[in-house]
Amino acid sequence: MIMNVKVLRIIDKYLIWFFIILFFWLKYIFVWKKSKITKKPKKILVIRLWALWSSLLTFPMIKQLEDYYWKWVQYDLLASTRNIWVYKNQWYFKNMYNLFNIKHLLKLICSFKKYDIVIDTEEYFMISALISLWLWKINCGYTNIIVRWLAYNNWITYNDKQHSALTCLDLIRTIWIDYKIPDALEPLKYTDKDKIKVDEFLKWLKYSKLICMHTGLAETSKDRARPKNKWVELIQKVINNDNEVKIILSWSKWEYDSVQEIYTALAEKHQKNVINICWMFSLFWFAYLLEKCDLMVSNDTWPMHLAAAMWTRTIWLFWPNLPERFGPYPLDKNVWIYKWDWNASINVHLGKFKEDKNCNIDKIQVDDVLKCLF
Numbered sequence: 001m002i003m004n005v006k007v008l009r010i011i012d013k014y015l016i017w018f019f020i021i022l023f024f025w026l027k028y029i030f031v032w033k034k035s036k037i038t039k040k041p042k043k044i045l046v047i048r049l050w051a052l053w054s055s056l057l058t059f060p061m062i063k064q065l066e067d068y069y070w071k072w073v074q075y076d077l078l079a080s081t082r083n084i085w086v087y088k089n090q091w092y093f094k095n096m097y098n099l100f101n102i103k104h105l106l107k108l109i110c111s112f113k114k115y116d117i118v119i120d121t122e123e124y125f126m127i128s129a130l131i132s133l134w135l136w137k138i139n140c141g142y143t144n145i146i147v148r149w150l151a152y153n154n155w156i157t158y159n160d161k162q163h164s165a166l167t168c169l170d171l172i173r174t175i176w177i178d179y180k181i182p183d184a185l186e187p188l189k190y191t192d193k194d195k196i197k198v199d200e201f202l203k204w205l206k207y208s209k210l211i212c213m214h215t216g217l218a219e220t221s222k223d224r225a226r227p228k229n230k231w232v233e234l235i236q237k238v239i240n241n242d243n244e245v246k247i248i249l250s251w252s253k254w255e256y257d258s259v260q261e262i263y264t265a266l267a268e269k270h271q272k273n274v275i276n277i278c279w280m281f282s283l284f285w286f287a288y289l290l291e292k293c294d295l296m297v298s299n300d301t302w303p304m305h306l307a308a309a310m311w312t313r314t315i316w317l318f319w320p321n322l323p324e325r326f327g328p329y330p331l332d333k334n335v336w337i338y339k340w341d342w343n344a345s346i347n348v349h350l351g352k353f354k355e356d357k358n359c360n361i362d363k364i365q366v367d368d369v370l371k372c373l374f
Contacts, residue, residue, distance in 0.1 A: 009351070012125055012126045016126035016127050016129075017126050019130055020126060020129060020130050020133060020148070020151050021147065023130065023134060023151075024150040027133065040072060041117050041138075043073070043076065043116055043117075044065070044069070044073055044074070044115060045075075045078060045115040045117070045118045045119070046062060046065075046075065046076070046077050046092075046121065047077075047079075047118065047119065047120045047121060047122060047128045047131060048077070048078075048079055048083065048121045048122065049079060049080045049082070049122055049125060049127070050080065050122065050125070051082075051083065051302070052082075054123075054164065054168075054348075055079070055083045055087070056086065056185060056188070056302065056305045057164050057165040057168055057329075058121050058168055059185060060165055060168070060169060060182040060185060061119075061121070061165075061168045061172060061179070062075070062092050062186075064169065064172065064180065065172055065177065066092065068177050074094050076093055076094060076095040076096070076097065076115070077092070077095070077096045077097065078097045078108070078131065079096065079098060081098055081100045081101075084098050085283065086283070089188070089189040089191065089284060090186075091189070099131075108131065108134075111135055112135070113135065113136065114135055115136060116137050116138065117137070117139065117140075117175060118131075118132040118135050118136040118139035118140075119172070120140065120141035120142075120151075120152070120171075121171065122141070123142055123144070123158060123348045123351075124142075124144070124148075124348065124349060124350065124351035126145075126147070128141070129141055129148045129151035129152070130151065132151055133150075133151040133152075136153070138153060139153060140152055140154035140156065140171050140175060141155055141156075142155070142157070143155040143156070143157060144157060144158045144349045144350055145351060156170050156171060156173065156174050158349035160325060160347065160349055162324065163324065163325060163326075163329055164325050164326055165182070165185065166181065184308075184330060184333075185308060185329050186309065187287070187309050187310050188283070188284065188287040188306060188309060189284075190284040190285070190287050190288045191284065194284040194285050194287075194288050195288055197285050198281075198285050198288045198292065201280075202292060205246050206246075207244055207245060208242055208244035209242060209245045209295070210246050210248065210292060210293045210295075211238065211245060211246070211247050211248070211293060211294060211295045212248045212250055212290060212293045212295070212303075212307070212312075213234075213235070213247055213248070213249055213296075213297045214249075214250050214251060214296070214297070214298040214303040214304065215249060215262055216250075216251070216255035217300075217301050224299055224301070224319055224320065225299060226299055226317050227362065228262050228265065229265070230365075230366055232262055232266055234370070235247055235262070235270065235274060236266060236267060236270050237370060238370070238373060239270045239273045239274075241373075241374060243273070245273060247273060247274045247275070248277055249262065249263065249274060249276045249278070250281070250286065251278060251281065251303055252278060253278055253279050255278050256276065256278035256279050259276050260276055286303075286306070287306060287309075287310055288310075290303075290306060290307045290310045290312045291310040291311065291312060293307070294312075294313070295312065295313050295314075295373065296312050296313070296314045297314075297317070297369065297373075298315070298317065299317055300317065300321055300326075304316050305328065307328070308329055308333075308334055313333070313334060313335075314335070315334070315337065315369060315372050315373070316328050316334065316335070316336040316337070317361060317364055317369070318336045318338040318361075319338070319361040320344065320346055323336040325344075337368055337369065
């Protein structure tokens with residue numbers, strides 16, 4: 001999977017730009033001058049192709065977009081297998097298209113100039129810019145990378161000095177919508193059936209506090225991982241402080257073995273207070289479970305954003321992203337622990353993902369986390 005991601009990035013960076021230039025001139029000659037913003041668009045497409053965390057951060061923008069146009073507009077989504085299921089229960093979209101689904105892709109190819117407005121929320125992908133260039137009457141996106149600006153007739157420079165959720169909201173300013181700074185992220189919606197499953201799970205637990213700890217990371221960001229021995233030390237000290245606390249280790253099935261290593265390393269007396277749920281919960285069960293938790297402690301990865309969206313107090317062990325860009329929103333309601341200089345080695349909006357070998361996350365001590373817990 002890591003290799004696949006790298007290959008996709010290389011293809012996107014060095015091949016797609018040629019088609020952007022080609023389509024730009026075709027559209028400039030035949031279409032551009034005829035394209036005008038309409039005060040009553042009928043169809044709007046939102047593009048978000050990658051990253052679970054940034055998919056969650058698009059929710060406030062989509063919500064305010066709908067508040068502005070709600071009565072008459074059809075909203076569609078273009079996503080990928082990677083993230084489309086994040087939007088499953090949200091009521092925003094009439095149609096959701098998967099870029100890696102052949103039928104959906106063919107339908108998009110046959111949808112030239114179908115949408116009145118296309119909003120490309122991707123920070124650096126060329127493919128999303130190319131798609132928006134094909135489908136738009138009016139479109140908007142970020143232009144921090146050379147060539148991408150040719151794809152948009154409404155563009156904005158990515159502001160890397162503010163939170164990513166607000167930068168996403170900046171996109172709708174390009175179509176003359178003034179947004180309100182949200183107090184929180186939009187929560188992930190779950191069903192009554194999801195609640196029943198989680199309530200049945202919690203019914204048998206006796207606890208003073210329920211704490212979720214996410215020790216895993218996406219396959220492309222292993223360098224952000226906090227050492228397992230420090231997770232073990234943290235868990236044991238938390239339980240020693242409160243013997244009735246229950247700690248849930250999350251989340252996906254493919255993280256199960258890694259999480260189980262942490263569980264196995266615990267002293268036997270501590271294991272009875274810890275549950276590995278990596279094989280048990282769907283995304284929507286997990287969202288509701290986080291809502292029931294008193295606290296979330298997480299590596300620099302997407303469940304932290306989900307916890308913040310569910311209004312669960314969140315402690316983020318941060319490295320190598322910058323908290324001001326990607327911290328648990330809102331930043332004044334949650335905690336991030338960060339112990340290195342303020343120069344980012346990852347700049348998503350520039351398509352730069354430098355692996356930092358300094359492993360500064362090791363500088364975050366267990367006692368630093370405990371001070372935030374108790």
